[in-house]
Amino acid sequence: SQTIHQWPATLVQPVGSPLSLECTVEGTSNPNLYWYRQAAGRGLQLLFYSVGIGQISSEVPQNLSASRPQDRQFILSSKKLLLSDSGFYLCAWTRTSRGEQFFGPGTRLTVL
Amino acid sequence: GDSVTQMEGPVTLSEEAFLTINCTYTATGYPSLFWYVQYPGEGLQLLLKATKADDKGSNKGFEATYRKETTSFHLEKGSVQVSDSAVYFCALSQGGSEKLVFGKGTKLTVNP
Numbered sequence: 001s002q003t004i005h006q007w008p009a010t011l012v013q014p015v016g017s018p019l020s021l022e023c024t025v026e027g028t029s030n031p032n033l034y035w036y037r038q039a040a041g042r043g044l045q046l047l048f049y050s051v052g053i054g055q056i057s058s059e060v061p062q063n064l065s066a067s068r069p070q071d072r073q074f075i076l077s078s079k080k081l082l083l084s085d086s087g088f089y090l091c092a093w094t095r096t097s098r099g100e101q102f103f104g105p106g107t108r109l110t111v112l
Numbered sequence: 113g114d115s116v117t118q119m120e121g122p123v124t125l126s127e128e129a130f131l132t133i134n135c136t137y138t139a140t141g142y143p144s145l146f147w148y149v150q151y152p153g154e155g156l157q158l159l160l161k162a163t164k165a166d167d168k169g170s171n172k173g174f175e176a177t178y179r180k181e182t183t184s185f186h187l188e189k190g191s192v193q194v195s196d197s198a199v200y201f202c203a204l205s206q207g208g209s210e211k212l213v214f215g216k217g218t219k220l221t222v223n224p
Binding site for chain 2: 032034042043044046049051057090092094099100101102103104105106108
């Protein structure tokens with residue numbers, strides 16, 4: 001069976017510090033991978049998605065970036081965090097373009 | 113572009129009450145439709161899905177029918193429990209696209 005992991009689960013960072021969130025998927029190959037952000041009390045915002053190693057599509061211009069160094073690994077980064085980067089970050093994967101997405105447990109990021 | 117509209121929340125019900133959360137969509141072609149549930153502090157879980165008109169998805173007592181004529185996918189449950197308290201998201205997936213389109217979510221609170 002497939003599983004998706006995210007870490008860390010929670011993170012408190014000062015403004016201006018760097019960020020690295022990691023997502024890995026087990027039990028499947030060549031998945032599509034996604035990063036979403038969910039601000040408090042709001043819906044989901046798609047940040048990035050990837051259909052293969054080194055292939056990143058950005059949905060929203062901002063100070064975040066994403067990378068996919070391996071088939072089942074997806075990393076969300078920032079060089080300098082802003083207060084507005086606080087939120088709940090969710091990673092997801094899918095096998096096909098029409099199929100359901102499966103979500104990880106999320107990372108709660110607080111920028112102070 | 114494609115879009116999903118959910119009823120505004122929050123929704124508060126007493127245990128054993130009947131639940132309906134409305135969802136309508138705008139899309140070209142024949143999308144697949146999904147309901148996701150998010151319990152507090154967790155990622156999203158797929159609740160049910162339907163891939164063609166008149167399909168009924170069902171899971172854990174929840175049901176939703178894909179109605180092409182009314183472009184709707186309303187979520188229903190005959191008797192809610194306190195444990196159903198969560199945020200519910202309606203979503204669609206369109207052929208040829210790697211992305212899910214989400215509604216804004218509806219928060220449900222069930223009181224004992």
